[in-house]
Amino acid sequence: MKPRWLAWPLAALLAACGGGGGPSDDSGCTGSCATSNPQRLEVADVQRVIAQAVDEADARGALATIAVTDRVGNVLAVFQMTGADPALTVRSGRNTGTGLDGLTDVVPSSLGAIAKAVTGAYLSSEGNAFSTRTASQIVQDHFNPKERDQPGGPLFGVQFSQLPCSDLTLRLADATSAGPKRSPLGLSADAGGFPLYKAGTVVGGVGVIADGVYGLDLDIRGNDSDLDELIATAATAGFDAPQDRRANRITAGGLSLRYSDVGQSQTATGGRSTLTFAQASAQGSLLSVSGYYLAPAIGTGTRFGQAESGYQPSTVPAFADLDAFELVNGAPRFPPIAGTDGLLTQAEVTSVLRNALLNANHLRAQIRRPVGSLMRGTVSVVDTSGVILGVLRTRDAPVFGTDVSLQKARSALFFSSPTLGADLNAAGSVSYFIPDLGTATTPPVSFADYATALSAQLSPATLTGGFAFGARSIGNVARPFFPDGVEETGPGALSKPFARWSPFSTGLQLDLVYERIVQHVGFVAGLGVPDVGVGCSGPPAPALGFATTVPAKLDNGLQIFAGGVPIYRGNTLIGAVGVSGDGIDQDDLVAFLGVDGAARATGTLGNAPRALRIDTLDVPGGRLRYVQCPQAPFVDTDAQNVCQGK
Template identity: 50%
Template sequence: MKAVAVALSFLLVLSACGGSSGGSSGGGGGGTPTPTPTPPPPPAGLVYSAPAAESLSVADVQKVLAQAAAQAQADGKPAVVAVTDRVGNVLAVLRMTGAAATVAIPRASDGSAQDAQGLTFPAEAAAIAKAITGAYLSSGGNAFSTRTASMIVQQHFPPAPSTSGLESGPLFGVQFSQLPCSDLAARLAPGPAAMIGPKRSPLGLSADPGGFPLYKNGVVVGGIGVASDGVYGFDANVLDIDSDGDERIGLAGTVGFEAPVAVRANGISLDGTLLRYTDADYADLAAVSSATYAVTVPALGNLVSVTGYYSTASVQAGAVYGSEASGLRRATSAEFTNGDAFVLSDGSGSNRYPLRAGSDAAEVGTAISVLEAQRILEQAFAVMSRARAQIRRPLDSLAQVTISLVDTRGVPLGIVRSPDAPVFGIDVSLQKARSAAFLSNASAATQLLADPSADVRSFVPATRSFFADPAALTGRVAFSDRAIGNLARPYFPDGELGRPNGPLSRPIAKWSPFSTGLQSALVLTNLAQHLNFLTGASLIDTPARCSFIPEVAAGQNRLQNGLQIFPGAVPIYRGSVLVGAIGVSGDGIDQDDMIAFLGLANASAALGTLGNAPLSVRADATTFDLGSGRTTRLRYVICPFAPFVGSDGQNVCQGL
């Protein structure tokens, strides 16, 4: 069984439950304990250590493929196996003889097929998406698999028949990130840009077991993804132990490249619940360590090209994360004032998202200036650099995230990140910022009503009916991404069985991780275009522009990489005028909220020119009558109670 989703309670508590290397009942995939190397201390004046310069060699990739193929042969399950580096470059795709050609996405619980439900994709696309997910969700402080992803994106957390009534997963909606239409995600390219990341994923992030990160000396260097069973789904019940062929084959590929035991998901607790890493166990695998590439290709299968992702007939070496070639590198002093900062680069030395002024002065009067953009990002980075991480090990590690700043048109005014933040947060932080800016904008309804899809347009009257306000989505409410998420859940309030869906969601009978509501409806055409490109039915790929809402400038709409619906972004106001938004992603959602909200509040105190939304228009000022004398309100942000390392400060967002 397979699936993904869930939300945290008001105060998220992480407990040190320790990662066992033993039985699969703990989700540990035991067998070979892999110690976590002690990282070197950060250079003088810095608080973070950058990951060591590790990468996958050609021989490493060949070994991973050979081990996975050996397990597939032992299990009688010929598979498609993909290997990527940490920034999403596809290094090899192996199709074993007899492997299924396609994977099918399950339909909704009522048998309907909306958005991506019911679609059939090439198996290679599924394998690549799983490998990218394992690489992108992981870091030196946490190792997450696609089974972990499945657990944190579903309508209840933890997902199981007995947990109905609990809130949704903390990363609800993250599967619709790293999209093939994203303007941030890089595409396969020649020359200096060949290896820059983060690369896009053909199916976004995956919740289908069979994807794992790959490590060398405690450093995440890539991911492996496997497709063998013809199904691309999720695990709807984490309380049992599955026997999943994709997962066994993928785990076998990681032998010798295992995630350190101490950082595996099964040693990380959210709200008292241990996450899952794998239902397979190293001890139950075939003896794959002696497998060689020479006896795998062509005896068991061959490398195959994948349009738009992998065009060579040979195994490639991975990029060294942190190098110019990888597209993610340490910032220069001219690019950002904090020496810990990393930025996105174009492979030739230029920052892809340098500090810049807002492009929207014609609409907002006084756009965000370069100085204001710099101060906002600096202050958010400073909050992160003191904050206690929610998902990283060891406990009391500092949070590591990506921070994105946009104007009201969704134009990036700067993107900055810590050295070892998970890669998935780059695209997601920009999605979050754009989402908060878009739905807080006076033109949100007009733009949605101009979308060519009747399905997309239908969410406007649904929202107006829900708010009992014919002028809803016209800038009268400041929507944080947490508030947007409240409206995008299949139950409102979140998790309460028997309640109707929020106005931006599908009803529960038609909902699934592949059909979330407005989020998925906006990009359905893009996904269909990309599927035709992948299969050769069309020579034209989807544009690097998600959704078909109207452009606000040539080649630019407000949701260029899609809508995101879990917490970590707030809009920015100059007085009562919306001027942009800040988005954060990479650690726990409450941490993301705090870094965005408190960073902006601190910038406001320093600048005196702009800041958080006025209290009167924030989404949490909006209440809803639930009947029987009950009311509820939207949430705006939730900050951890005592969030800073080395400090006993509490309620740090109170009164701001």
């Protein structure tokens, strides 16, 4: 049975809004409140969040650094208590000494707090509230962590998104309130970052660093009493996520997610702090952070869904009936355009975006409440050079998916490209600065070695465009175990061996952008190095000891979890599409059926021919997956296995 696209009333896409931004069981908001009842963080709200955090830290004899952002990543304030550690240590708990794992007393604490606040804001929506503890659960080598023979987390690799060098995210220097803004360390998996809500809609995030460690929870089988999380919990009083939207009310793969190991009742202040910001200011001060925040002004947040936030209803006539949203900064940023390589036409790009949202608007969500809500996500299309040809979003899609959808499109393109091997060989090498940024202290890792490993593990033809990769396929060989989750095996070709792997050192994904992250940290820390440029690609900086040339197709980094597919005309690669914002099977479906729908509408493009797809290749350990769609995905039809045979 085909989905009844035209019969679905627009009213069913728009949910009623309820009141209440506190810890109510159900706010009543399911996606429309941000536009029907716009909310933002006011200066007094930011002051209250900071004062509550300071009061809790003081009650515990702790000294904290606190950051508050709005929903699109504008840093509204950074406050550091007098005597707080100015720098933190990145520590996975696995003592790998690779990647970012082990950087000691060099990363400013303010960057950890900002990354946590951004994560809480970016991962959340009116349908779900996720924290940095949620992130920790879903980015590790097993899901759940410590459960042997289980695959990696569903968002394995998402921590290296929103990168400081991304060409999609905006910056403080852009002098605009529009988002999404970049994050200094990507997304955080260290407990102590939460979303902030008003009247049922996300208005921002808060992040806290007080224990001096930027890490994650390797074992979730018990409840922690984490200092950062306790202080951040106290900070959210009055801006708590609705109980029914929190991660612990949501399942993935049959497993309940985690939101927080503590509640207001476990805090020293009990959610009843009366400390004023003026009183809190006697214990510290607002702190300028290069590239993010200029003290002493406290910012006012943006109203999400309004042009000021960088997200607004689409102005493209072809999307008028889709309840679609676009990115804007004065003018629309990424309306549909033709490929710069002359392959995809503007009409074809428009058709892919339109058909992707047609599917999303009828697709049952995995990570949203109430049960039966529609999937919310972002769709990005690129040409064979990785140039952005269009970005389109559903209502209330989490902000993180904006950058990630583009990463997925570019990653599927990169690995399906006939120049994959040449691009990896030309990328050079990378060495790690452990324990500080003085001198690279590890032997260089050659990117040519990743190409060699991929050729050996799969086929030499993978390096010359002989196979089409979905983002899911890339993830299959980017895990520390291959097959995924089976500990008795070696790593995937794009990963490090488990002894040298951690969420702070994932393999090719981090190695490509490691130098850009380190350079940015050095810039913020005042070490006399320039900030990274817009776009992660470009030549290395030998004066800084750098040797990595990031491929131009990956200008906002590589992503290694599902939700992207290449686009073909016959046997010719002509672009790619990426989707992010919900469960990974939902993301896969929207990308795959978006191309399939465009193929039916235009007759000029399609998904990769079946014979080219990497899931046709027999390899030791079993075939890779190309896409994986939910079995009965739509809310308005009983159709099953809708991706099968396409």
